Amino acid sequence: MIDIKFIRDNPDIVRSAIQNKKGKPVDIDELLRLNDERKELRQKIDEINRQRNEAASKRDIEGGKRLKEELAALEATHLDVEKRFVALMILIPNIPSPDTPIGADESENKILREVGEKRSFGSYSPRQHFEIGEGLGFINSDRAGEVSGARFAYLMGDLAMMQFALLNLSMKILTDEEILKEIAARAGLKVSTKPFIPVVPPYMMRPAVMNRMARLDPIDERYYFEKDDEVLIGSAEHTLGPLHMDQTIPEEQFPIRYVGYSPAFRREAGSYGKDTRGLIRMHHFDKVEMETFVKPEDGYVEQDFIVAIQEHLLNLLGLPYRVVSICTGDMGFPDQRQFDMDTWMPGQSTYRETHTSDYMGGFQARRLSTKIKRNDGTSEFVHMNDATLVAMGRTLAAILENYQEADGSVRIPKALQLYMGKEVMTPLK
RNA sequence: GGAGAGGUGGCUGAGCGGUCGAAAGCAGCACACUGCUAAUGUGUUGAACCUCAAAAGGGUUCCGAGGGUUCGAAUCCCUCCCUCUCCGCCA
Numbered sequence: 001m002i003d004i005k006f007i008r009d010n011p012d013i014v015r016s017a018i019q020n021k022k023g024k025p026v027d028i029d030e031l032l033r034l035n036d037e038r039k040e041l042r043q044k045i046d047e048i049n050r051q052r053n054e055a056a057s058k059r060d061i062e063g064g065k066r067l068k069e070e071l072a073a074l075e076a077t078h079l080d081v082e083k084r085f086v087a088l089m090i091l092i093p094n095i096p097s098p099d100t101p102i103g104a105d106e107s108e109n110k111i112l113r114e115v116g117e118k119r120s121f122g123s124y125s126p127r128q129h130f131e132i133g134e135g136l137g138f139i140n141s142d143r144a145g146e147v148s149g150a151r152f153a154y155l156m157g158d159l160a161m162m163q164f165a166l167l168n169l170s171m172k173i174l175t176d177e178e179i180l181k182e183i184a185a186r187a188g189l190k191v192s193t194k195p196f197i198p199v200v201p202p203y204m205m206r207p208a209v210m211n212r213m214a215r216l217d218p219i220d221e222r223y224y225f226e227k228d229d230e231v232l233i234g235s236a237e238h239t240l241g242p243l244h245m246d247q248t249i250p251e252e253q254f255p256i257r258y259v260g261y262s263p264a265f266r267r268e269a270g271s272y273g274k275d276t277r278g279l280i281r282m283h284h285f286d287k288v289e290m291e292t293f294v295k296p297e298d299g300y301v302e303q304d305f306i307v308a309i310q311e312h313l314l315n316l317l318g319l320p321y322r323v324v325s326i327c328t329g330d331m332g333f334p335d336q337r338q339f340d341m342d343t344w345m346p347g348q349s350t351y352r353e354t355h356t357s358d359y360m361g362g363f364q365a366r367r368l369s370t371k372i373k374r375n376d377g378t379s380e381f382v383h384m385n386d387a388t389l390v391a392m393g394r395t396l397a398a399i400l401e402n403y404q405e406a407d408g409s410v411r412i413p414k415a416l417q418l419y420m421g422k423e424v425m426t427p428l429k
Numbered sequence: 430g431g432a433g434a435g436g437u438g439g440c441u442g443a444g445c446g447g448u449c450g451a452a453a454g455c456a457g458c459a460c461a462c463u464g465c466u467a468a469u470g471u472g473u474u475g476a477a478c479c480u481c482a483a484a485a486g487g488g489u490u491c492c493g494a495g496g497g498u499u500c501g502a503a504u505c506c507c508u509c510c511c512u513c514u515c516c517g518c519c520a
Contacts, residue, residue, distance in 0.1 A: 039478095039479075042478080042479070042489085043479065043480085043488090043489090045489080046478090046479070046480095046488060046489040046490085047488080047489085049488090049489055049490080050488060050489070052500080052501085053489090053501085055500065055501085056447070056500060056501040057447075057448085057501085058500095059447080059500075059501085060500070061500040061501090062500080063500075064499090064500030064501070065500060066500095067500085068499090068500070206510095248476085379476095
């Protein structure tokens, strides 16, 4: 949710944001009119309440009764206006940053840079990750299909071990201040290098709280347990973000950084037939996720730092990737600025999205009521960032494809060898 | 799942139909005092929203959440959520 004052002062910016983000059209004039109306009604209600308090203290029973009836009518009107106001307010997306490309869909995303050398495989034509993985016994999709249904897989043997190695490596990076300092220095960023706090967050949450994260929609994408009124998280972000809801936090405690490890559950409604094989599009995958809370003035540099961390990891793994600035029509509803990292998949001969970095500004914080208390006594909403560090399925797929050899074997990236104690993956068949 | 107790300001905790945004203590802040690193004294300190150019001032709301009873609710009633204790069940 954005500030109604901002909407009143900048209606045209809001209108073009809605249009550029392909949001549902909102009648801004009606929204502002409803805001005036609700404020006016609120003032009337306040005045009657004042008179009612006065009557009560004077034990004026008759006057009190009369005011009570008057109030009931006003409150009914107010409630109605308020509902209509909120219904429009929640349709207003976050305003894209000035450097966000304007575009209708992903074809208009802007590629900022391509990094890393794409391997030449010579006469050998590289296979897709699921061919490699199933061939060596690392991925069992057939049995998962029978046991769990489509879009599930068993990760076996060294591929399972590699997931834990990736977890260890990424946790090491985020909790070691020396490493973070190097990353910041190399990227030329003046930013706090305060380490991330590791978190294993809850995997289920109340829909009402997910809604405060502006992540409940599209509801078709969520697994919902009606009996318990719980949804499965689609990302650790969903339960990391509300860690500070309804809190006001002193200025000196920022930045606050968390790294969560959790499964991500996605129904993949509406993506039937897309990426049906392998690990690219799963109902469940595990993910290392960053979530940070910063002072408003530090929001953009924090995101730059997060992107630098993501690139650091991809470089360590020796995976070629590109950094993409997501255009207005393709970016998330609560996002102010979004970057994706697409990793090169030689088997598919294309880049696939493996990372995303979302800067929300104060959009989520306003709904969550997470505030910063300034040293001068004022308070304002904190700014929030969330981003992938490792999405396991897709990263494992990228490693299989990039590290395959003509003889059918798969080497292990140097950065993971330490954690796996070997240089080549051991086939199960 | 069964039985019981409870949710009040930054914390502890009193209040249990009007004088309560709320005692007291702690913590914080300011001033004073003491030459010793903290003690003592006095004062002061919740949040959101509206009004105001702003400050001051004024108003409304907030005692887990929502609804109800009443002229009047932190206090009574209902629903829900959460915490704790005991039992059961489990890892």
